[in-house]
Amino acid sequence: MRTAYTADQIRGAEHTLMARLPEGTLMQRAAAGLAAVCADLLGHVYGRRVVLLVGSGDNGGDALYAGQRLARRGARVGAVLAGSKTHEAGLRALLEAGGRVVGADEIGAADLILDGLVGIGASGALREPYARLAEAANAAPGRVVAVDVPSGVDASSGRVEGAAVRAAVTVTMGAYKTGLLVDPGAEFAGRVELVDIGLGAYVPDPDVVALGHEDVARLLPRPGAESDKYRRGVLGVAAGSHLYTGAAVLAVGGALRAGAGMVRYAGAEEPVAQVRAHWPEAVITVLDRPSIDEVGRVQAWVLGPGLGTGERAHDLAASVLASDVPVLIDADGLTIVAKDRELLRRTAPVLLTPHAGELARLTGAERADIEAARLEHVRAAAAELGVTVLLKGSTTLIAGPSGQARVNVTGSSWLATGGTGDVLSGVAGALLAQGLSCYDAAACGAYVHGLAGRLAADGAPLAAADVATAVPAAIRAVTSGSAYGEKLGER
Numbered sequence: 001m002r003t004a005y006t007a008d009q010i011r012g013a014e015h016t017l018m019a020r021l022p023e024g025t026l027m028q029r030a031a032a033g034l035a036a037v038c039a040d041l042l043g044h045v046y047g048r049r050v051v052l053l054v055g056s057g058d059n060g061g062d063a064l065y066a067g068q069r070l071a072r073r074g075a076r077v078g079a080v081l082a083g084s085k086t087h088e089a090g091l092r093a094l095l096e097a098g099g100r101v102v103g104a105d106e107i108g109a110a111d112l113i114l115d116g117l118v119g120i121g122a123s124g125a126l127r128e129p130y131a132r133l134a135e136a137a138n139a140a141p142g143r144v145v146a147v148d149v150p151s152g153v154d155a156s157s158g159r160v161e162g163a164a165v166r167a168a169v170t171v172t173m174g175a176y177k178t179g180l181l182v183d184p185g186a187e188f189a190g191r192v193e194l195v196d197i198g199l200g201a202y203v204p205d206p207d208v209v210a211l212g213h214e215d216v217a218r219l220l221p222r223p224g225a226e227s228d229k230y231r232r233g234v235l236g237v238a239a240g241s242h243l244y245t246g247a248a249v250l251a252v253g254g255a256l257r258a259g260a261g262m263v264r265y266a267g268a269e270e271p272v273a274q275v276r277a278h279w280p281e282a283v284i285t286v287l288d289r290p291s292i293d294e295v296g297r298v299q300a301w302v303l304g305p306g307l308g309t310g311e312r313a314h315d316l317a318a319s320v321l322a323s324d325v326p327v328l329i330d331a332d333g334l335t336i337v338a339k340d341r342e343l344l345r346r347t348a349p350v351l352l353t354p355h356a357g358e359l360a361r362l363t364g365a366e367r368a369d370i371e372a373a374r375l376e377h378v379r380a381a382a383a384e385l386g387v388t389v390l391l392k393g394s395t396t397l398i399a400g401p402s403g404q405a406r407v408n409v410t411g412s413s414w415l416a417t418g419g420t421g422d423v424l425s426g427v428a429g430a431l432l433a434q435g436l437s438c439y440d441a442a443a444c445g446a447y448v449h450g451l452a453g454r455l456a457a458d459g460a461p462l463a464a465a466d467v468a469t470a471v472p473a474a475i476r477a478v479t480s481g482s483a484y485g486e487k488l489g490e491r
């Protein structure tokens with residue numbers, strides 16, 4: 001499990017730890033870790049050109065001391081001093097080790113550029129000359145390593161207002177910052193390496209949590225010797241319409257591959273024919289009227305993919321939501337409940353799985369605002385609606401009604417293709433039917449779905465059905481202890 005924190009939380013912990021240590025200890029630990037990652041990236045250090053972008057705060061101090069260490073190993077290190085002041089002891093250390101102060105024109109010739117402009121002490125968009133230096137680093141051919149946080153990315157939220165450094169690697173000190181895991185910040189951070197500076201014992205409860213293989217393996221249900229198909233969990237799927245038959249096929253496929261004991265599909269004749277043709281395993285009810293009264297007992301429902309949004313779909317949604325089992329609502333189901341919020345008044349749990357556009361419909365916020373501050377918006381929606389919300393997109397976030405939040409770190413941009421969301425609804429729905437809470441089903445579902453996406457893509461395009469097919473292999477990767485897909489920033 002990875003835990004991530006806001007800038008305020010980190011500052012508080014650093015304050016406590018610093019009071020117990022001789023002055024400068026933490027910065028030396030940070031610089032040592034930073035220099036080690038840089039040396040690794042450079043391969044051999046002697047003679048390589050390193051440019052440090054140095055801001056006025058301790059982030060610049062980290063860069064200067066790391067530069068000192070690289071200079072001692074023979075690197076040609078130049079510091080671009082961007083701030084109104086500079087960490088004096090750090091600059092002295094660099095100069096004594098043979099480093100120099102240089103102009104911004106040297107950025108283009110560097111093998112490695114160390115971004116020490118601002119870290120967790122930043123506020124608002126990058127000012128000049130920092131913004132210009134960030135752009136110059138992005139345009140240069142050298143590898144860019146961000147110190148603690150890419151400058152221009154808000155460490156607490158992942159917001160990017162204006163220019164920001166686009167790093168190949170971010171070396172972060174003491175603990176992960178939320179903004180390194182949530183887009184757009186995560187995109188700018190690249191691969192994230194954590195340097196242990198002894199902060200672990202002093203951090204409070206995390207702002208967000210990212211599950212790893214071990215956590216998901218622990219949560220995923222496994223059939224016991226006594227299991228039968230009913231006890232493993234039966235999922236009902238109310239999806240598809242005469243216009244959209246594929247969504248039903250994909251949702252049922254995701255559910256069957258994710259371990260439901262049985263899937264009961266309920267729909268109109270056209271999607272029924274398609275589901276029958278693809279999945280003889282599913283138990284079918286042809287719905288003559290918009291009601292689930294004739295469908296046998298289930299432990300959870302998936303409601304919405306391809307359902308349509310007319311009166312009939314509305315009435316079917318009302319019938320599903322009147323049941324006493326957990327319901328995952330996706331796609332058209334979300335449009336229906338956005339128009340008729342009363343449908344969400346129920347005692348059994350609800351999991352909503354919108355993308356940003358659907359969340360905008362639900363809450364009235366602007367889509368662009370949601371994309372810019374995903375965590376804030378998913379938390380607010382979960383609290384306002386009193387349900388669990390999984391926000392899909394380049395980083396998937398899950399929030400519960402009491403403010404708890406998880407971020408999914410698996411996934412691949414190859415998943416950005418029609419129908420993969422339908423597969424996710426089936427996967428997460430199957431986990432709900434197997435007894436996981438909405439919060440766990442959402443997080444484990446997103447994790448397995450993201451990993452399945454990576455396996456299915458393997459560097460080339462995928463179709464949504466391939467993701468469903470890859471779900472068992474993804475579960476195997478999670479439960480076998482393989483390290484596949486565990487590194488941060490590999491997409």
Ligand SMILES: NC(=O)C1=CN([C@@H]2O[C@H](COP(=O)(O)OP(=O)(O)OC[C@H]3O[C@@H](n4cnc5c(N)ncnc54)[C@H](OP(=O)(O)O)[C@@H]3O)[C@@H](O)[C@H]2O)[C@@H](O)CC1
Pocket residue numbers: 014018026027030055056057058059060062083084085117118119120121122123124125126127128130147148149173197
């Ligand atoms: N504390 C510790 O023990 C440890 C800390 N560590 C390291 O320290 C870092 C935090 O250092 P920090 O607190 O000095 O703040 P930091 O991020 O360098 O910058 C603040 C300065 O930047 C400026 N500035 C702000 N916003 C700006 C903007 N938009 N655009 C332009 N400029 C802007 C502003 O300066 P001014 O405007 O006054 O010139 C402000 O004073 C942390 O990320 C980690 O790397 C590690 O070594 C581990 C031990």
Ligand SMILES: Nc1ncnc2c1ncn2[C@@H]1O[C@H](COP(=O)(O)OP(=O)(O)O)[C@@H](O)[C@H]1O
Pocket residue numbers: 331355391392393394395396411412413414415416417418419420421422423424449
């Ligand atoms: N850029 C991206 N990187 C990673 N995952 C993505 C990206 N874009 C979309 N996804 C994932 O792909 C799926 C798309 O779902 P959705 O938007 O509902 O599509 P559809 O309705 O066509 O099924 C979600 O799981 C989402 O998180």
Ligand SMILES: [K+]
Pocket residue numbers: 059115116117118119146147148149150151
């Ligand atoms: K930085």
